[in-house]
Amino acid sequence: MTPEKSPTEKIRCDACPVLCYIAEGRAGACDRYANEDGNLVRVDPLLIVEHAKDGQQNLVEFLKDDSGEWDGDIVAGKTGFVTAVGAGTTYPDYKPAPFIVSSEVNGVDMVTVVSEAIYSYCGVKIKVDTDRHLGPEQNTVRADGEAVGHVTTGEYGSQMLSLGGVNHLTGGSKKEGRITCETMLALCNGEARELTVDDGATVIVQANKPPIVDGELEERMRVGCGSAAIGMFAKQWFDHVDEVVVVDDHITGVLSEHQAGRMLGVPGTGIRIKGRRSTPGRYFQVAEPGSGWGGTDIEDPLSIIEKFDEKKAKPGTSMLLVSTTGDHSAYYELDHDIAPQQRDMPKALADSVKRVQENCEPALCSVLFMGGAGGSLRAGVTENPVALTRSVRQTLTYVSSGGVPVYIWPGGGITYMVDVSLMPKNSFGYVPTPALVAPIEFTMRRDDYETLGGHMSSIVPVESVLEKSGLRSLDGPSGRPSPTAGQNFPWGKG
């Protein structure tokens, strides 16, 4: 059945006799069905990521069977992968209820142990693609006034935030723990959150969305540092302008002094840039960090120029000033007193600024959940918990979170990171401890499960889990390996 759409973008859900009208972006009375952009979608616990029968890696799209009819509860395919989203709920007596399910994939008898783990040890790593200065490294990041993390070391074109972790969750005041938990939960579930850095900016972060820094939407990630930009565009500038300064809080580049300019034979212009010269044409600390040009605090780009050397500078010298994203640019010519005067930018240079912009990738926030699957969780999988850790190390056991591949840190324990934007909607929950609840699945061959001391008598066929629980299938990301695919394991690699 196709849900009726009324003109106000309410939809009428026909999944049960209540026949709720559901407003855009809201769920019905059941919290199982929601209106997402005018479409009726299921949003309740325990998802099945379905994998196409032919072993290809496509996921079957929910609500897309041929008949167009859908009864809301039956999983269409037979080869499903049960994810742990919602594996244990039933308020108020919260108990993880792990499923141990078996399915045959390409003739190999596979077992997946499904659980929702409670992580008191967990955090969120955020990469914010921006040159704007969010705040000094090590400074506290706050949500609703509470300390929830800090600014960590800056990376390529990005500012990095580290939130949560056991100390903010359990080491501070109760309110700090509560707000930390709430902030991580929201970010992991793909919601937007406003974060404030001490002595820094206020940034709105949302997974897979551009950051908003102090109210300004960041559209582009820098093309490179100022020096790299000189290298990339020197040839295109050489014919049209005498001097180019790419303004960058980290490394400002100056064409006439830069290696690339010298190779092209660009003559010196007598320009003297403020800041600390690193190598020819590369300057550090030309201004203070901020949200102006190229991640500096300047609004007037001339303020980074100390002067023009009267002996070397010639009247009429042309100069382009541009930021690392091309978001800021200005064109100047030196007058008779060798003072720069702003002029209309020639078309060729305007085009080159556009080229800088085009070469920038869209700026995004990426949110990785990081958690450690500790002792008690492993006991739910095997009678000999360390055997699971070893099996994961030997890659005989494949770890996924909500059906999505994870990166497992080398070293002790099963500490992993996962891109929350790939996971099913609302995969994360919380418990009042406070701690986050996240799905985790361990997939391995049946033989390997037995070897590591698995709970063999608890294994149920995947079909029966589907029948019993009224589960739903999932519109998952395409092009990702199924957790049960042979290529994930040493025995399945060509």
Next chain:
Amino acid sequence: MSGALAALLPDGRRLHLQHGPIDLIIEAFGAPEEIKLAYQQAISRFDTVLDELVTELDILRQATTASVRGAVAKRMLAAIEAHAETFVTPMAAVAGAVADEILSALVSGRILERAYVNNGGDIALHLAPGEVFDVGMALEYQPADLAGRLQIAADDPIRGIATSGHSGRSLSLGIADSVTVLASSAAAADAAATLIANAVDLPDHPAISRQPACELDPDSDLRARLVTTGVGALSAADIETALTRGQRSALDMKYRGLIAAASLSLQDHVLVVGDDSHPLTTSKKLSRQKEVVHA
């Protein structure tokens, strides 16, 4: 359209019934054959509960004293009758009333030690003489050391527990994170929790955002009334003011015998209305009545 679903949970003990928005977790304790029969009775009663409700939904969404036919609808009306001075519709008691109705079907003619029907946190209890229930109180974000455990004995006049608040599933006119009520039935507890949670409020406070209920849920019984959509950080004085308003409402209900006890929480503050003998105050860190403690 899907019908009612029934399944035993993987633990093999608890029964899960679900139909549309109704989601019940049920457990009975006693002889295995009695439990089996009890579960069959519950399943059979549950089959038509939602359909019965739906036929009278239009009436039940209005502040009304009209007569209704369905057994659950009658329980809902009975639960709100005593609150006629306040705006309330029978929908305030729907979750509790369903729990009561299924519990009643579950235990009818059966010999059981104890049983509960948990409808998303609104819980109906059955206790044979001499039996006791240990109930865990999982309040929103309540730290483990405060998470109340309370005992309800067969002698206590309590057969229902319900929780309401703006962060819960239903829309609330108030700002309480949660209000948990103990009362003689789940329907009575449900209605009372809804109204006490509505009373915990700071009208026109700038940190509180509200929206007409009908914009969020076109079918809401609250129509265009403003419901709470967000509560920013509040000062301790503001929290006390809001909780005191809820406390007034809860004390009034207690004096009138409508509830046995209530626990009100708002941003790390918890306030308990009960009496010294009452189970809700036995948790060592919860305060005695009329006292705001910083959790």
